[in-house]
Amino acid sequence: MAISGVKSRRRSYDQYCAVARGLDVIGERWTLLIVRDLLLGPKRYKDLLEGLPGIGTNLLADRLHEMERLGLVERTVLPPPAGSTVYQLTAAGEGLEPALFAIGRWGARFLVGGPKKTDVLVPRAYFVAIRAAFRSELAQGMREAYEFRIGKLGVFEVRVEDGRCVTAERQASNPDAVFSMDVETLNALLFQVISPAQAISKRRVAVEGDATALDRFVRVFGLRSHGQLAALSQARPAAKKR
Amino acid sequence: MAISGVKSRRRSYDQYCAVARGLDVIGERWTLLIVRDLLLGPKRYKDLLEGLPGIGTNLLADRLHEMERLGLVERTVLPPPAGSTVYQLTAAGEGLEPALFAIGRWGARFLVGGPKKTDVLVPRAYFVAIRAAFRSELAQGMREAYEFRIGKLGVFEVRVEDGRCVTAERQASNPDAVFSMDVETLNALLFQVISPAQAISKRRVAVEGDATALDRFVRVFGLRSHGQLAALSQARPAAKKR
DNA sequence: CGGCATCCATTTTGATACTG
DNA sequence: CAGTATCAAAATGGATGCCG
Numbered sequence: 001m002a003i004s005g006v007k008s009r010r011r012s013y014d015q016y017c018a019v020a021r022g023l024d025v026i027g028e029r030w031t032l033l034i035v036r037d038l039l040l041g042p043k044r045y046k047d048l049l050e051g052l053p054g055i056g057t058n059l060l061a062d063r064l065h066e067m068e069r070l071g072l073v074e075r076t077v078l079p080p081p082a083g084s085t086v087y088q089l090t091a092a093g094e095g096l097e098p099a100l101f102a103i104g105r106w107g108a109r110f111l112v113g114g115p116k117k118t119d120v121l122v123p124r125a126y127f128v129a130i131r132a133a134f135r136s137e138l139a140q141g142m143r144e145a146y147e148f149r150i151g152k153l154g155v156f157e158v159r160v161e162d163g164r165c166v167t168a169e170r171q172a173s174n175p176d177a178v179f180s181m182d183v184e185t186l187n188a189l190l191f192q193v194i195s196p197a198q199a200i201s202k203r204r205v206a207v208e209g210d211a212t213a214l215d216r217f218v219r220v221f222g223l224r225s226h227g228q229l230a231a232l233s234q235a236r237p238a239a240k241k242r
Numbered sequence: 243m244a245i246s247g248v249k250s251r252r253r254s255y256d257q258y259c260a261v262a263r264g265l266d267v268i269g270e271r272w273t274l275l276i277v278r279d280l281l282l283g284p285k286r287y288k289d290l291l292e293g294l295p296g297i298g299t300n301l302l303a304d305r306l307h308e309m310e311r312l313g314l315v316e317r318t319v320l321p322p323p324a325g326s327t328v329y330q331l332t333a334a335g336e337g338l339e340p341a342l343f344a345i346g347r348w349g350a351r352f353l354v355g356g357p358k359k360t361d362v363l364v365p366r367a368y369f370v371a372i373r374a375a376f377r378s379e380l381a382q383g384m385r386e387a388y389e390f391r392i393g394k395l396g397v398f399e400v401r402v403e404d405g406r407c408v409t410a411e412r413q414a415s416n417p418d419a420v421f422s423m424d425v426e427t428l429n430a431l432l433f434q435v436i437s438p439a440q441a442i443s444k445r446r447v448a449v450e451g452d453a454t455a456l457d458r459f460v461r462v463f464g465l466r467s468h469g470q471l472a473a474l475s476q477a478r479p480a481a482k483k484r
Numbered sequence: 485c486g487g488c489a490t491c492c493a494t495t496t497t498g499a500t501a502c503t504g
Numbered sequence: 505c506a507g508t509a510t511c512a513a514a515a516t517g518g519a520t521g522c523c524g
Contacts, residue, residue, distance in 0.1 A: 011497090011514080011515090012360070013275065013296070014295075014296070014358070014360045014361050014362060015275075015295075015361060015362055015363075015364055015367060016353065016356075016357040016358075016361040016362070016363050016364075016367070016429070017278075017346075017364060017367030017371070018345075018346035018347070018349040018350040018352075018353055018367075018371060019274065019275070019278055019342055019345050019346040019349060019367070019370075019371075020275060020349075020367065021349045021350075021352040021353060022345045022346060022348050022349020022350075022352065023274060023275070023345065023349070024349075024352070025349065025352065026345075026348075027269075027271065027274075028515085029269065029515085029516070030516095032261065032265060032269075033255065033257075033261070033262060033265070036259075036261055044486080044487090045486070045487055045488075046485090046486060046487075049487095053256075053257075054255070054256070054517075054518095055516095055517080056516070056517040056518060056519095057487085057488065057489085057517095057518090057519095058488080058489070058490080058516090058517080058518090059515090059516065059517070060488090061487080061488055061489075084486080085486090085487080092351070095348055096348055098344045098347070098348070099341065099344035099345045099347075099348050100261055101344075102340045102341035102343075102344040102345075103260075103261050103264045103265065103268075103341045103344075104259075104260035104261040104264060105260070105340070105341075106264055106268075106337055106338055106340070106341050107260040107261060107262075107263045107264020107265070107266075107267065108260040108263075108264075109334070110260075110263040110264065110266070110267065111258065111260055111263060114258075115258040116256070116258075118254070118256045119256050119257060119258040120256060120257055120258070121257075121258050122257050122258075122259060125257060125258070125259035125260075125261070125262070128261075129259070129260060129261075187258070253495080253496090253516090270496085271496085271497075272497095286505080286506085287505075287506050287507070288505060288506075291506095296498075296499095297497095297498080298497075298498045298499060298500090299498095299499090299500090299506085299507070299508085300497090300498085300499095300507085300508070300509080300510095301496090301497065301498070302507090303506085303507060303508080326505080326506095327505090327506075
C-alpha cells in the first residue's frame, strides 16, 4: 500500500498546454491500447488482460482505476444472469477515437514488411483499424452486416449503413454472412495479399450466408497493401544511419 | 554505457498494430513534446532543454538519439558563422502534426479553469496550438505577418496567406506589426478573457506597426474560451447505446 | 474461476555533477 | 554549448497469493 496515506501524486508535465495535459492523462504505457480495445465495446478485466499480452495484472488494475477516476471509463455490473463486472468507455473516452486514428495512420508506416518475429496479431486491432480505413464513398447505399469469428480469439460484428460503419466485439444480429478464419487470414485479406476468392477456395475462410459479401467487405475496409505502405514510407528523405 | 556490448533493447508492445507500433516510437515520455517544439523550427539542444522544464539532460540526449535513429529528426550543423548544431524534424517527424493536434483537441478539456499552481506557461505551446485553432474560413483573402516577442522566452512569426497559416520561432520578415507581451497576456488574449483594445490600452502589449492587426490575429487564431471549453466538454452527443 | 492486491527484480526517469 | 556519467526514486512486468 505504498507509503499509505499519501495519495499517489500523478506524474505531470506541469505545462499549461493541451497536448501536455492530454499526455498527462493518456501518455502512460498501455492506456491508449486499453482505449483501443474498449472502442469495440465493454470488456471484462480478464478479456482485457488476455488481449494485452505483457501488461501484467497489477498494471491493468492501476490503469483502469486511474481511467475511472479521470472519467475515461466506467465500471458497471451487468444485470443477472450475467452479473459480471465490465469496463466501458465514457463519452470522454470515446472522444479519443480521432487521436487514436491519427496515431495509427502515422504508425502504419512501421508495419511495412510484415510482422516482426516477436509480434502477436491481435484481432481487436484490425476491427478498430478498419473503422479508420472505411471508405465511405464506396459504401453509399450499402446496407449489410457481417460476423467474423477469428479462431478462439473473438467474435466481431461489422455493420454498414449508407455511408457509416460500426464495428464491435459481439455476435452480429441478422448478419448477411458469417465468416470464420484465423487472424493471419484476416490480415492477409485486409492487406490484400490474398483475394477473397482464393481465401475461400483454399478453405482458409468458412462462410455461412452470402459468400460474395467478403468481396465487398475487403473493397470497403481493405487497408493499404504492404507495397503501398512501402511507397508511402519512401516518400520521406531516406533515413540515414550512423 | 550499461552492460556494454548489449545494445539497449527498445521496449515494444510487440503487437502488429499501427497504433501499438506508433506508440512504440512516440509513446515514451517527452518524445511528443520534443516534436511539438520542433514543429516551430530547428532548435539547439539548449533551447529544447530550456523549453521542457523537468526533462533532464540525459533524457533529452537519449530521446534525440533515438528520434534520429528512427528518422524523426535530423541533426545538422549550421554553416558558418553560426556553426551551431541544431535538430530539426524530418518529413516523417512533421507527419506527426495531425496526431499531435488530435491529442491537443482532446486534451484541451483539461485546461478548463486555468493553469494549476504548478503549471508553467510555455509560449511554444501557444504558437503550435493556434495552428490547430486557425479559422481558415475567416482568413480568406487575408495576407499579413506578425512578430511576437514573449518576454525573454522567444520570438515568433505568424504569417497568414489566403486560407493558410505558418507559425515559426524566428523573427518575422517584413511584419505588419510587432507585438511585445508576456506569456500571461498572450494566454489572456488567445482565450479572449481580455480584448486586444484593453490589452493595448493597459500597456500589457507594446505594438510597433499596425495596432489593429491584433484584433484580426485574435479573431482568426483565438482559442476557445474557458467557458466554451467547459460547454464543449459537457456537450457530448450523449452517445447512448443499447 | 474472475478480479484484483502484494512482493520483488528490472527499467526508466529525473536530478545533479562532470567533461571536451 | 553540448552533451556523459552517476545515482536515487519511480514505473513496469512477472509471479504469486487472496478472497468472494
